[in-house]
Amino acid sequence: MNSPRIFINILAFFITANSAALAGVAKIEQIEGKVSCAETGAEDWQDAAVGMELEEGDRLKTAGNSSAKIHFSSGHDAILGEKSEMVINSAKKDKTSLDLFKGKLRSKVKQLSSTQGYEILTPQAVCAVRGTDFDVNVAGGRTDVKVYEGIVEAKELMTGDSIEIFAGQSSEIISNRSPELSGVDADQYKEVDAREKEEVLRDAYTEMFEEISKDAVMSRAAEEIKKAEYENGKAMLDVDGRRVRLEEYIVRPEDYQFKYVVLNEREDRFDFSKILFTFNRELPEDLTQVTRNMYYSDSNAKPIWILTDMISVISNTQDQINELASGGDMIKDSNNAWRHYFGNYEFSIKGYGRDRKVLWTQTIADIDGTYENRDIDTVYLGGSDPEVSGTRPDGDDTFHFYEKTIYGEGTWLAADDYLIDDDGDIKTSKELERNFESSLGGASFTDYLAKLNFERKYTSSEFGDRNIDIVFSTKLLLDSGMLSVAYDGDDR
């Protein structure tokens, strides 16, 4: 955790550098109407602007209906009213002294220590501050002082008499007369309160919206992380609009094997699939070299890596569907392309707490010649061909197929197959046909299928009232040959 320390150092540098390099003793924070300023000794007045920094000796004047708010580096604020003129005599940390030649100057003085001072000199008086908030107005040969908060000591210059003016009091100071106290009218207070309230509100809104803005930036990061999970296909919805999580892994138990594992989770269930592929030789680091020709290759030379064995398990963590294949090889078909086959294939199921049942086995007894001429021998459970029936439960237009296969001994296995999109909506035949027609039977129909997901729900006499429900990307099924698209008798 070095980072916070680095930050503190940066912060220290930042503050130090700023304090040392601050050029002006005051800055104009706000301007209304026309405000001019003149540098020390200069006769020319120039337009003042918000942000302008002022030095000791600088003069400032305002036109009618104009005002300027000045913030001193010592922390004090002053508002020069309309038709006013002033000069900054000095503005040091321990003493601020301003000359008000005419007009009105409202001061908001920061809490002063015993060694600090804040004073305003007028032609008639010097007003030394012991409090925080007061007005000085120079007009018609007199100086009006109104105190809103704290105490101001006003001293008449000719007589030398002084008076302490407390909050809520005022004094009209005329040359060569001792100053006297009077009250401050209620309207003046209202004006001050309204202005103060406006400033507080503005600051409050600024601070609140600053937090809202920061929250938006931080939320964007969380949104990006979520987006990546969707992009990686780890989160989706199933046919019922329920959340499905999908994690896919490749592991390599041996140099000549790889295992593909899919984990599926929903709110109340877990399903998984794992397939172990075994090859005739050591696999390269880049598995795409192997998988791209694993089932089919149209090159002249026989693929280097031949899939010899496969073990597949699909499970809801209790029931299982198992496939076991061995004796794999590739042979040319009548189109001179290489096609894969397994010499031996076994398909079995196992219900939770029950014995495993082999539903069928298949052997390639003779593969003399081409792929098409292979001699397939299939043996079913019970010895006779199974009874197969199929329906479309959601209507002929919906891509939901149900197929039930009844084997011997009353054992049956059924599968509900769905083609769904990212939102879990089942695709309709019309949508498929529309895409098929628009692609004219070309590759883009396969492209369309690759965008969909394939969901299969297995039920069986061996599973009780449970099922195995797993979602795959159709891309995987298309690539593996488990799902094919028929075009006028041509397998694609």
Next chain:
Amino acid sequence: MRKVLSPALILMICAAGLAAAPKVTPVANISLYGGQYYLDSEPSAFGGNADIYYSPVVNFTREDILVPVLNINYNGTRDVKDLVGGGTLTRQTFDAGATVKYVHSFGDTKAKTRVGYKKSFINEAKDEKWNEGLFDYERLLGGLTVQTPFLRHSFSLSCDYYIVTFPNYASLIFEDEYESSIDTQTYSELSENAGEDVLDYSNLAVTFEASRDYTGSFSAFYYYQIDLRDYKDQTVVDDDGSFLKEKRADIVNSLSAGLNYRMNSMALRLENETRCSKSNQNSYDASSTRFNKDFYSYYSSEFTPSVIFYLGSARPSKLRFWWDIEFKKYLERLAQDEEADYLDDKVSQTDNGFGVSYQYPVYRNLSVTAQLNRRTMSSNMKYEANYKYNYTVSNYYLGLNWRFGAN
């Protein structure tokens, strides 16, 4: 960083509050909207949104301010900026948060300390109940800001540290059901070095901001932020699909600059933000058996001009037009065609949005607002089984906005 979040700091703030006579100024910004969302012309159901921000600002003195901000946000209809991909049309979010900020002024310089907590509930599926959303998250935040004027500029330097946790998201590998049902060898192969809370992260953000008013009507602003993001439990994917011991770490650099120009009846704002995000994380596409190096690194550039016209004089209504165009390119992630075959080009995305809103004041600080927004995403990524990269979304909102406490 714990010092920022420590109870001592909170006590310090409270002590400051007790030592002075505080003045409380409550402010609030409340918006209630209803609207509809369209994805490629397909409408969603009509939904409502509510955003409530409330802050009882406490002024202890002119130098010391406490700003507690409470927020509640409900979104029943989607924004055009929201993700499209899974669960597009069934989504609700509810956020609740509280931030406490203490501001102290040293002359012109302001120092701000903040602590905050936010919980975000996100429902995206029919079977997700409130508080059970897969992507619900919590955020704990502590931060410091220093603001000061210097050479006619206003400068700000912030340091925010926050921790984000996704309590309902953990790697499936560690689910007990899999551990007990997948064979021991496979489970052992899968779980070696794998992380469990893979989305949880901590973020240290250092932000430098500057702005300058050139005249009463023209100002410029600049912004730089660096985010150091550490994923405490997401291990890096190796080239064979297994996990290394090394944890994922991202560095995001953001640089922004903009101009504001205000005339009597018009305000113009131009902003450009460039980001560069670098991550050490890779990805393994198991279904294509392909290793994808440096999967998350990208750069992006976003340009967002907007203009507001103030119509009328006493209490003007506001007509706002905005445009937001962002180009994003991944440094190494390869695009895929419709069949998921990898191409030579790196993934690039263009996000082009625009909108118009009209705000009409009906009474004091209460206004009626109507918005129309449209956004088109396009990309050279054509494989969309997992996530949509090419689409058009639009929405409209009608509603009320009330600024409580405003003059």
